[in-house]
Amino acid sequence: MTDATANQNPAHGALTTTDARTRRRNAAEARFRLYGQIAIAIGIAALILLLTSVLSNGLSSFRQTFLFLEVTLDEKTLDKSGVRDVEVMKKVTTIGYGKLIEKSLQSAIEEHGITVEGLTDKDVSDMISKEAAALVRNKVLANPDLVGQTVPVKVLANGRIDGYLKGRVTMESAERDSNVSPNQLLLADAMRAEGLLVKSFNWGFITGADASELRPEAAGLGIAIIGSAYMMIVVLFLALPIGVAASIYLEEFAPKNRFTDLIEVNIANLAAVPSIVFGILGLAIFINVAGLPQSAPIVGGLVLTLMTLPTIIISTRAALKAVPPSIRDAALGVGASKMQSIMHHVLPLAMPGILTGTIIGLAQALGETAPLLLIGMVAFVRDFPAAPPEGFFDPAAALPVQVYNWTQRADPAFVERASGAIIVLLIFLLAMNAIAIFLRRKFERRW
Amino acid sequence: MNDMRLTEKSVEANDTKISARGVQVYYGDTHAIKDVDVDIADQTVTAFIGPSGCGKSTFLRCLNRMNDTIDVCRVEGNIKLDGDDIYDKRVDPVQLRAKVGMVFQKPNPFPKSIYDNVAYGPRIHGLTRSKAELDEVVEKSLRRAALWNEVKDRLQAPGTGLSGGQQQRLCIARAVATSPEVLLMDEPCSALDPIATAQVEELIDELRSRFAVIIVTHSMQQAARVSQRTAFFHLGNLVEFGETGQIFTNPSDPRTESYITGRIG
Numbered sequence: 001m002t003d004a005t006a007n008q009n010p011a012h013g014a015l016t017t018t019d020a021r022t023r024r025r026n027a028a029e030a031r032f033r034l035y036g037q038i039a040i041a042i043g044i045a046a047l048i049l050l051l052t053s054v055l056s057n058g059l060s061s062f063r064q065t066f067l068f069l070e071v072t073l074d075e076k077t078l079d080k081s082g083v084r085d086v087e088v089m090k091k092v093t094t095i096g097y098g099k100l101i102e103k104s105l106q107s108a109i110e111e112h113g114i115t116v117e118g119l120t121d122k123d124v125s126d127m128i129s130k131e132a133a134a135l136v137r138n139k140v141l142a143n144p145d146l147v148g149q150t151v152p153v154k155v156l157a158n159g160r161i162d163g164y165l166k167g168r169v170t171m172e173s174a175e176r177d178s179n180v181s182p183n184q185l186l187l188a189d190a191m192r193a194e195g196l197l198v199k200s201f202n203w204g205f206i207t208g209a210d211a212s213e214l215r216p217e218a219a220g221l222g223i224a225i226i227g228s229a230y231m232m233i234v235v236l237f238l239a240l241p242i243g244v245a246a247s248i249y250l251e252e253f254a255p256k257n258r259f260t261d262l263i264e265v266n267i268a269n270l271a272a273v274p275s276i277v278f279g280i281l282g283l284a285i286f287i288n289v290a291g292l293p294q295s296a297p298i299v300g301g302l303v304l305t306l307m308t309l310p311t312i313i314i315s316t317r318a319a320l321k322a323v324p325p326s327i328r329d330a331a332l333g334v335g336a337s338k339m340q341s342i343m344h345h346v347l348p349l350a351m352p353g354i355l356t357g358t359i360i361g362l363a364q365a366l367g368e369t370a371p372l373l374l375i376g377m378v379a380f381v382r383d384f385p386a387a388p389p390e391g392f393f394d395p396a397a398a399l400p401v402q403v404y405n406w407t408q409r410a411d412p413a414f415v416e417r418a419s420g421a422i423i424v425l426l427i428f429l430l431a432m433n434a435i436a437i438f439l440r441r442k443f444e445r446r447w
Numbered sequence: 448m449n450d451m452r453l454t455e456k457s458v459e460a461n462d463t464k465i466s467a468r469g470v471q472v473y474y475g476d477t478h479a480i481k482d483v484d485v486d487i488a489d490q491t492v493t494a495f496i497g498p499s500g501c502g503k504s505t506f507l508r509c510l511n512r513m514n515d516t517i518d519v520c521r522v523e524g525n526i527k528l529d530g531d532d533i534y535d536k537r538v539d540p541v542q543l544r545a546k547v548g549m550v551f552q553k554p555n556p557f558p559k560s561i562y563d564n565v566a567y568g569p570r571i572h573g574l575t576r577s578k579a580e581l582d583e584v585v586e587k588s589l590r591r592a593a594l595w596n597e598v599k600d601r602l603q604a605p606g607t608g609l610s611g612g613q614q615q616r617l618c619i620a621r622a623v624a625t626s627p628e629v630l631l632m633d634e635p636c637s638a639l640d641p642i643a644t645a646q647v648e649e650l651i652d653e654l655r656s657r658f659a660v661i662i663v664t665h666s667m668q669q670a671a672r673v674s675q676r677t678a679f680f681h682l683g684n685l686v687e688f689g690e691t692g693q694i695f696t697n698p699s700d701p702r703t704e705s706y707i708t709g710r711i712g
Binding site for chain 2: 255256324326327328329330331332333334335336337340344345349
């Protein structure tokens with residue numbers, strides 16, 4: 001007691017000076033933090049790179065170049081009989097309409113006093129998208145009374161002209177391009193100055209059907225969005241009940257023996273099976289054995305259900321396990337049956353986890369491409385599927401497959417389209433994740 | 448140990464409510480309860496004491512077949528409630544648990560309103576015919592659990608928002624709402640502060656007028672304060688069972704004496 005220093009452990013120095021060992025430990029901690037920060041920085045940089053590349057390539061696909069024309073719907077060409085019978089009028093093909101549109105464009109150019117040296121008639125007619133005639137024809141067939149009138153129409157410009165306005169096509173590249181001539185670009189400049197050629201929001205990209213190689217300007221995502229939506233409906237209505245029922249049984253009721261262990265191991269393994277294997281399975285079973293149609297959302301949905309089930313089962317079981325056993329005891333203690341304790345107490349508490357797992361599984365399924373290629377969803381589909389339930393059996397595309405499809409095409413206009421489709425896909429995924437977070441917050445309860 | 452009121456307590460000769468004969472419990476290969484014979488009297492508080500892991504909670508959980516939920520657990524022997532074997536094949540544990548209520552070590556109210564917590568038992572057993580009747584049961588149960596005055600203005604508030612002691616009394620209210628005949632309490636005060644403990648102990652004494660109460664406790668003082676009969680468990684054996692006063696003042700087994708004087712446990 002008299003000599004305080006005598007009690008001091010010689011291994012410990014004064015508090016105010018750090019010894020070598022402490023310095024080493026502090027340095028190790030600082031290094032570890034730095035590693036973490038570097039890892040996060042790399043991740044963020046990769047994300048920014050990805051988003052900028054997708055957005056810079058794809059955002060332009062939401063705007064499209066249109067021609068504003070006054071088309072005289074000549075009765076002699078469109079309806080010789082003059083009785084406005086739609087069945088008879090259908091005999092006039094798009095070629096007839098195309099000529100009318102060309103004529104109206106010619107006269108618009110003359111009217112506005114635009115002159116470009118060496119401009120041929122073909123140059124002028126090629127300014128218009130091949131899709132334009134079909135558009136006007138559909139409009140007239142829907143409303144035969146328009147025949148004989150002069151109506152204002154907004155038609156798509158050719159993909160190359162659109163590319164010129166977006167900077168993809170230049171004078172230099174046009175000289176080497178057999179599909180577009182520099183004269184057309186000059187004409188486009190002049191028409192733009194006169195307000196005949198305008199860029200505006202492209203609803204057709206979101207609602208329209210896919211288009212052929214020759215008319216990238218008309219290609220849309222409509223069928224792919226519907227197909228993906230139908231598949232998600234199939235997956236949700238099959239995978240959620242089957243997955244939740246299987247998890248509840250395995251977690252709460254099943255005896256623990258070799259057989260259930262085997263099932264458990266297999267479910268974990270299934271989650272890791274490459275998705276293309278599920279595609280082969282779907283092709284073999286749903287199409288070849290069960291005889292379901294190819295390219296149909298029902299088959300895609302079934303295949304994606306098989307793929308999503310392990311994810312849902314694993315996350316649901318984790319959510320059930322996370323419910324404290326005291327709640328089960330409490331329910332059993334007042335005489336609830338096992339079923340009642342699960343339905344009244346365990347399941348509501350596990351709900352946020354189950355929903356989050358389900359939506360993450362769905363998001364995974366939404367972005368899945370490989371299995372869909374094998375069951376024919378890669379086909380070129382021009383007709384919109386019908387409303388459900390019949391629509392589930394009609395051919396359709398899917399968003400990720402559409403991206404894959406468009407990247408395969410030669411015309412550079414499809415690169416922009418593919419990036420645009422990726423943006424749409426990302427928006428859907430973000431929306432689903434936002435729903436997952438919202439549901440989690442809403443159902444989360446403390447205990 | 449001198450200030451205890453146990454000598455003043457009269458132990459009436461009540462009817463036997465539960466009688467256990469030759470009870471053996473196995474957890475897999477572990478022999479957790481070895482040949483226990485006990486008679487639990489009606490309208491009496493019986494305390495199970497003993498060191499940790501001695502099997503007192505295990506034995507308690509045999510009495511309402513809560514051990515059924517543990518896969519590896521096996522119960523042998525004979526436990527009779529009012530003369531009926533509760534391990535008979537025809538007995539549904541759900542019906543048994545409505546008769547034998549249970550309060551757990553950790554307060555475990557459902558994450559629902561106070562009202563729904565208490566009303567849950569009567570609802571699933573169909574004990575009430577109308578909302579008014581249910582309201583009455585809820586009020587009566589909360590009054591019996593000495594909680595009514597504190598929560599009557601916020602019955603729709605979540606049960607998990609109450610303090611620890613209130614939560615435990617809510618759990619007691621939930622257990623008595625199904626009008627059980629026996630109330631099992633597994634260390635009901637171990638998570639509570641001394642004031643809440645005193646409230647719960649007072650409550651246990653009141654509950655005795657209606658039920659047979661069995662309480663597992665680590666605190667010998669608590670056993671001495673609340674119980675009329677005490678059973679001492681050690682390493683799965685029932686060492687001594689008798690009137691509380693006698694166990695604490697004049698134990699017949701040397702192990703009991705060692706435990707209550709603090710030499711083992």
